[in-house]
Amino acid sequence: MTRIVHQLSLNENHSPPLPGVHEALASSLDHVHLTLDALADGLTSELAGRLDLDVERVVAGAGSGALLQQFLTAHAGAGSTVVHTWPSFEMYPLLIRNALAEPVSVSGPDDRQDLNAVVAAVTPDTRIVLLCNPNNPTGEVLDAARLRDLLDALPPHVLVLVDEAYREFADPEVIADAVELARTDDRVAVVRTFSKSHGLLGLRVGYLVGAVEVVAPLRLTTPFYRVPTVAQTAALAALKAEPEMREQCERVAAERDRVRSGLLDLGLDVLPSGGNFLWLRLGARNQRFVAHLAAAGIAVRVLANGAGVRVSTGTPEANDAVLRAAGRFATEPRTGSRTVSAGTNDG
Structure with missing residues (x-):
């Protein structure tokens, strides 16, 4: 089983702790x-x-x-x-x-x-x-x-x-x-x-x-x-540290939008987002996408009874890994799906 390197299923903020x-x-x-x-x-x-x-x-x-x-x-x-x-x-x-x-x-x-x-x-x-x-x-x-x-x-x-x-x-x-x-x-x-x-x-x-x-x-x-x-x-x-917090959130939002733009370029269905995550709707391929990213060491989640896949925004390195893995996924033949588990409910 591939080791998860980038945990992007829990909507965590991957910025460093705020000053103080x-x-x-x-x-x-x-x-x-x-x-x-x-x-x-x-x-x-x-x-x-x-x-x-x-x-x-x-x-x-x-x-x-x-x-x-x-x-x-x-x-x-x-x-x-x-x-x-x-x-x-x-x-x-x-x-x-x-x-x-x-x-x-x-x-x-x-x-x-x-x-x-x-x-x-x-x-x-x-x-x-x-x-x-x-x-x-x-x-x-x-x-x-x-x-x-x-x-x-x-x-x-x-x-x-x-x-x-x-x-x-x-x-x-x-x-x-x-x-x-x-x-x-x-x-x-x-x-x-x-x-x-x-x-x-x-x-x-x-x-x-x-x-x-x-x-x-x-x-x-x-x-x-x-x-x-x-x-x-x-x-x-x-x-x-509110000014630093605002700057961190703006950087996260910029990374989120960068990843969305890259996923859209791949032809994937990704809604605009105001959170620190993205919502992908791949239909019958939702679970296959999760499995594909898990094989690349990235954890994301299928949510809402299979309605879509949520991809949290991580570090630039993690986000680059998502785009690379999604690029390979987008060129795969559309065959079946398989189920994997990648994370627990976030609070």
Whole structure:
């Protein structure tokens, strides 16, 4: 079996740690035996200040996945439904069912998010509409106008939770800023993470923004989804390195677009993306493409019940390897497919 050299199935940020993060982690090791800021009040205050929001509207948590679970548990529940688009993050149905609610997936044409169909899927039992922007795995970016139209069409009892895990890789002139929408519409909540843009995936730090009455119920479970002391320290250091973070994300986005251009030149079907990944739709050849890249030492993933292949953006060396392997794949005779496994669900 070929050894995987380039792990591009997990949407990791392959940029080096941001300035100050190493030092912050090292300094925090002397205090791991102490409680210190158990509920991350310092980090929450720093985030609220940077967002120009009252601190009561922000809650820090153990990554966006934990915050999604807290939110769904607090605001959905037995007998309710949560509507989400599809393809989207594969963990949404599991998280929704963990909250004892029923997931309702809504597909759109050409793997696009059909927000009119989302509205049509809402019933009196619907408590939440869950959107990923940019969408994982398709990379689609929703602008502010589309989200405002959605809000105008939804009944007042439905909350809209926007998962912005990848927003820093998208064009800021295009992508909706859900925090701005939340300032004037109490139905909007936003979850963000340090895992992708800030490179703290292994530390699990995220935050959620919403109206005071929407955020307050999450604080009841915060003691059980605490941000570890070392993670708080690293997140505070990463926030101070925002210019470097933005530069890193721009470089990742440039590499993403370079790879897409190369794949398009090979005649492959690759959607535009605002994330740190690309979505390839090869139909019956999806699994064959994964196997072909695995044979070249590159791990990528088939997602959404076989709808397509997601290729994360890696280092320039890894991305060059993808283009070389894809070039060989594009010239292969179109014979059958075989199944390989290349990675686990990312959070």
